[in-house]
Amino acid sequence: MTYAHAIDETLIALADPTRRAILQRLRTGAMPVGILAEGLPVSRPAVSQHLRILTDAGLLIVTPQGNRRLYGLAPAGMNGLRAYLDDLWGDALAAFAQAAHDLSKDDTHDT
Amino acid sequence: MTYAHAIDETLIALADPTRRAILQRLRTGAMPVGILAEGLPVSRPAVSQHLRILTDAGLLIVTPQGNRRLYGLAPAGMNGLRAYLDDLWGDALAAFAQAAHDLSKDDTHDT
DNA sequence: CATGTGCGTAAGTCATGACTTACCGTAAGC
DNA sequence: GCTTACGGTAAGTCATGACTTACGCACATG
Incomplete structure (x- = not known):
């Protein structure tokens, strides 16, 4: 599974x-x-289907316990998505700061 | 629009x-x-429809320029989602750290 | 060992979303 | 003023996703 595919699954x-x-x-x-x-408004098999999607996306960890399976949040599950958002939006923030800086210089220059 | 709804739209x-x-x-x-x-594999109206969804989610800003509309990334567009992810996963990371800490104490105690 | 419990998956239904072409309003260019 | 360019939206098509009930496998219990 590629990085882009992992992000796709997570989102x-x-x-x-x-x-x-x-x-x-x-x-x-x-x-x-x-x-x-x-505690959810859907049937148990629906919850099971959603758990499968969340687990495949790397967001949950499963702990078998007899005939039960305990589902918990995977601590590092959100790391990839965070990195992706920082990468995608990091430039936007930097460009915004640069534009503000350029505008300030232009104003000073024009005065 | 509530905070939860904004996160829903963004995701x-x-x-x-x-x-x-x-x-x-x-x-x-x-x-x-x-x-x-x-540069995209879909028709122009499809792109327009997607831009509408992205703009409504607060991720883009639109700059009218005559009969053209320039679309750009909204600098603060991802802030809400970042906060949501930090809030949702912050506990998981903290609980993980706490569990590791408790395990270490247990081991020490048992030794 | 028989019965009960937990849960994943199959199969089916139906709403929703992504795309298309067609159309129309507004601005730009000549 | 007419033509061209830009782009948002309507309407339609079709694939996909979220849910349901039914079923079956594995483990727990008596």
């Missing part, structure tokens, strides 16, 4: 409100699918 | 590969729709 995973609700729930700690599904 | 905007390609193109500077569409 697609985060673009769904149900999956974001799952991530919010998991902030309190890892929990099994059945518990997780209880 | 949905970023989840599409064509829109991410548009953002990549705009790193070099603001440009009109026609120029932008030339």
